[in-house]
Amino acid sequence: MTSANDTTSSKHRASVWNYKPWWCQPWSIVLTGVAIVAGSGLLFHRLWVTGLVALPVAAWWVLFLGLYPKAIAEAGVLSDYPQTAAADADASDN
Numbered sequence: 001m002t003s004a005n006d007t008t009s010s011k012h013r014a015s016v017w018n019y020k021p022w023w024c025q026p027w028s029i030v031l032t033g034v035a036i037v038a039g040s041g042l043l044f045h046r047l048w049v050t051g052l053v054a055l056p057v058a059a060w061w062v063l064f065l066g067l068y069p070k071a072i073a074e075a076g077v078l079s080d081y082p083q084t085a086a087a088d089a090d091a092s093d094n
Contacts, residue, residue: 014078
């Protein structure tokens, strides 16, 4: 017989973001990248400069928001760590 806890845990997939601090979450990475690109546009008023700034930001997004979580999930690394690791780390920061 399957308990309610087993059903809940099977539906909940481990995510690499559960183990990252707030400044390393997808929303903060995207927000920082947008601010950097927009800031360069406002500061320099040159599309080509903004494009040059946007290239490494876009590369970082692809790497860190796309490839890294996929590689971690495929490697099965997250199954080795308890889901409460991020909560314990946050509690120790306070």
